[in-house]
Amino acid sequence: MAAIEILDLEKSYLVGFWRKRPRLALRPLRLTIEEGEVFGFLGPNGAGKTTTLKLLMGLVFPTAGTARLLGCAMDDPRVKSQIGFLPEQPYFYDHLSARELLNYYAQLSGVPAKGRSARVEQMLARVGLSDSAGMQLRKFSKGMLQRVGLAQAILHDPKLVFLDEPMSGLDPMGRREVRDLIQQLRSEGKTVFFSTHILSDAEALCDRVGVIHQGELRGVGAVAELTSGKQGKVEIVFYAPEQKVPLALTGLGAEARISGDMVNAVLPEAQQEAALDVLRRERIKLISLTPVRSSLEEYYIQKLRPSPDATEAGREEADRKGAGA
Amino acid sequence: MNSRIVCIAFNTFREAVRDRVLYNLIAFAVLLSGASILVGEISIDIERLVVVNLGLTAVSLFGVVIAIFIGIGLVSKEIERRTLYTVLSRPVRRWEFVVGKFFGLTGTLVVNTFFMALGVFLALLYVAHKFEKMDVWVLAALYFIVLQFLIVCALALFFSSFSTPLMSAVFTFALFVIGSLADDLRGFARITHGAGGWLATAIAYLVPNFSALNVINLVAHGGPVPGSLILYNTLYALLYSAMAVSGAVLIFQRRNLK
Numbered sequence A: 001m002a003a004i005e006i007l008d009l010e011k012s013y014l015v016g017f018w019r020k021r022p023r024l025a026l027r028p029l030r031l032t033i034e035e036g037e038v039f040g041f042l043g044p045n046g047a048g049k050t051t052t053l054k055l056l057m058g059l060v061f062p063t064a065g066t067a068r069l070l071g072c073a074m075d076d077p078r079v080k081s082q083i084g085f086l087p088e089q090p091y092f093y094d095h096l097s098a099r100e101l102l103n104y105y106a107q108l109s110g111v112p113a114k115g116r117s118a119r120v121e122q123m124l125a126r127v128g129l130s131d132s133a134g135m136q137l138r139k140f141s142k143g144m145l146q147r148v149g150l151a152q153a154i155l156h157d158p159k160l161v162f163l164d165e166p167m168s169g170l171d172p173m174g175r176r177e178v179r180d181l182i183q184q185l186r187s188e189g190k191t192v193f194f195s196t197h198i199l200s201d202a203e204a205l206c207d208r209v210g211v212i213h214q215g216e217l218r219g220v221g222a223v224a225e226l227t228s229g230k231q232g233k234v235e236i237v238f239y240a241p242e243q244k245v246p247l248a249l250t251g252l253g254a255e256a257r258i259s260g261d262m263v264n265a266v267l268p269e270a271q272q273e274a275a276l277d278v279l280r281r282e283r284i285k286l287i288s289l290t291p292v293r294s295s296l297e298e299y300y301i302q303k304l305r306p307s308p309d310a311t312e313a314g315r316e317e318a319d320r321k322g323a324g325a
Numbered sequence B: 001m002n003s004r005i006v007c008i009a010f011n012t013f014r015e016a017v018r019d020r021v022l023y024n025l026i027a028f029a030v031l032l033s034g035a036s037i038l039v040g041e042i043s044i045d046i047e048r049l050v051v052v053n054l055g056l057t058a059v060s061l062f063g064v065v066i067a068i069f070i071g072i073g074l075v076s077k078e079i080e081r082r083t084l085y086t087v088l089s090r091p092v093r094r095w096e097f098v099v100g101k102f103f104g105l106t107g108t109l110v111v112n113t114f115f116m117a118l119g120v121f122l123a124l125l126y127v128a129h130k131f132e133k134m135d136v137w138v139l140a141a142l143y144f145i146v147l148q149f150l151i152v153c154a155l156a157l158f159f160s161s162f163s164t165p166l167m168s169a170v171f172t173f174a175l176f177v178i179g180s181l182a183d184d185l186r187g188f189a190r191i192t193h194g195a196g197g198w199l200a201t202a203i204a205y206l207v208p209n210f211s212a213l214n215v216i217n218l219v220a221h222g223g224p225v226p227g228s229l230i231l232y233n234t235l236y237a238l239l240y241s242a243m244a245v246s247g248a249v250l251i252f253q254r255r256n257l258k
């Protein structure tokens, strides 16, 4: 079963003071995310990531389209107890302490009274807030609030977790902990949908990513595919104390860069053996040989490019993945 | 009642208490004891009249001010601060949230009124040295005051579901004032003819009838409160506030959060 099925969800806001005109924040979005998948939602500021999440959470209403979460209509209250949500820059009742807030939310989510406080303590420990659990939230720093936000999102052990920029405002240790947390959610079989600006995090964590720009889904791809050596090139690093690149290597089409007493040469995969022969013949010490991977960053930037055919391709790909995946 | 509503109501009460709303009781106590001591010094026979009149009027005004100032922010503040995001993404329906907030505030006011009522009876004991049978009617007047709070809370909630906090406060307070004059307005409507008469009648019956809920003068003079009035007022207040809360829910249901 698909965990999230977004069926042409669309949102426009009325803007302008006197003459209100509709402004499209999200063009019809079609996207399917399978159960157990970790999906990264990428896009520049104002792309429509938060709008998509708010639509799915029923906080704003779509202009058109609908979505299904865990097989239920998205406004079905029964499905809500299976969903966790971390809003961007979360803010909570500041008259409560972190412990009281989590207790309150656990009650609202229908966590049974038996074992509720144990669960709350467990969550506080999991986000590293055990020491400040009794302090009123008005005294919390931004990153501490973010941690509270994470705790409340997974408090009731939801099957489906939505995180809007989960790493924002966190220190390096905190980011690492969030990465571990998402990994752990994945190993527990949960579905995670998160938006982020940090491509390395997306690359490390996601099964698939989607790129959205100006309210339009530009492309969806499996991270493993996007970053597998589709470029067909290898990078060879070797010692060259005289700072010279063998001519035979350049003849194979290598682009070489000298740094210190090492040389970095990139050449077509097909020439790999020939290049190694050259090095052996010249008795040059090889340091490493690695296939050149295309990075998520390249994919991302390519999808943002405004060229019309790139947009076309993105749309087609989106349709294909949306319908087929 | 459903447990989520109870939960939200309790949290609203807790917020009011932690925001030191109950501190108004100190001002009330100072006012009332000052007045009682003063009256005890100067007057001969009207101590009871003055203390009941002044005490109950103060209870009503203190409560109305609290009802308006918390009521207008009850839902709009949560939208503004985005504390609602993590509530409404849980299995909480929007109407449950509004109703829970409403009960939380009325609960706060009931507790507040309880302490103020205690103060009024203490002041009464201080000036008259004993309780009389007719003091029972003071309880009825206090009950009516609580019914007033119910309506004021509901109106503040209703107005704030579509207008700014300031305008909501103005609207609610204006309705409180006009509604306190509802009896006069109805009298005026009876003697006016033509279009003006129609308009006056419409307004007189649309605004909440706070004058029927005000029996302060009656009980200050020791008069009994008829049982039929208690029944009528109870039904009226429940119906009126239920309608205002329903209006607030209907508007809030389709609202896009910021």
Ligand SMILES: Nc1ncnc2c1ncn2[C@@H]1O[C@H](COP(=O)(O)OP(=O)(O)OP(=O)(O)O)[C@@H](O)[C@H]1O
Pocket: A013, A014, A015, A024, A025, A043, A044, A045, A046, A047, A048, A049, A050, A051, A052, A088, B258
């Ligand atoms: N309440 C609103 N009224 C009018 N326009 C809005 C509103 N909320 C969002 N928008 C517009 O919708 C578009 C998408 O905004 P959204 O918040 O979804 O972006 P985002 O991808 O989350 O960006 P960021 O990375 O900065 O968080 C923006 O152009 C924004 O101006």
Ligand SMILES: [Mg+2]
Pocket: A049, A050, A051, A088, A164
């Ligand atoms: Mg955003």
